[in-house]
Amino acid sequence: MAAMRATLLFLLALWPSLLLALPTELPAPGGVAILGLGQADERPQATFNDEQVAVLPGENGWKALVGLPLSLEPGDHRIEVAWADGRRSWHRFTVQDREYGESRITIAEERLVSPGPEDMKRIEAERARIREALRTWTNAAPDFNFVLPTEGRFTTGFGLRRYINDQPRNPHNGLDIAAPTGTPIHAPSPGRVILTGDFFFAGKSVFLDHGHGVISFYAHMNDIHVQDGQSVERGEQIGEIGATGRVTGPHLHWTIYLNRTAVDPTLFFER
Ligand SMILES: [Zn+2]
Structure with a gap:
């Protein structure tokens, strides 16, 4: 344990920027709370509303990164x-x-x-597969030095209350980036492909696991360039912009999940 701790401290000294790269903290619905947990040799396990949350080494001990649902009531909350x-x-x-x-x-x-x-029937079956994919938990530490997955114009932002043909729907759980069909989409951070498919609403889609419950989702692709189980590097092309599924035009719908909770993707890159 002491040796592990010494190694960790050594790594901290070597690459402080790597370990300091965290999402922007935003303790609000659709945001991320970052909580200092204190020191310990071994990584503790943290849960919020019974969902396991990411716990990563920080300068002054372990830090929990808690994804906060859009439906969360403002006020006091706690993790265990x-x-x-x-x-x-x-x-x-x-x-x-x-x-x-x-x-x-x-x-x-x-x-x-x-x-x-x-x-x-099809939609329900797809939802079950997506729920299963979002349950993925791997112990690899996520690399939060995210880059934008594509070049384009930010159109519909995260969290907006949605009306489709004047009917209320769930709030928009991602960030839409509009670009011409065929524009490359890249992995914003290293990860592994955990689900690909052609879904009723999302069209051709890819889910990437980045570790510790950090999962990113890319929808409406024209073409998918990766396969289930494949590892991807930051910047590697995973597909191209398209207009498959329920869309009004070609764009990328990009969602980032923490503890199975969609949070604002703009918290993950410099603006
Ligand atoms: Zn969208």
């Missing part, structure tokens, strides 16, 4: 931490209110707005 020596501790944090705007889009194809029973 289980330490290797059997201790448990609770760490409180305060969630502030955050106002998101609204987005209204019109989809001409009625089937994509109010799917029939056959389509609903």
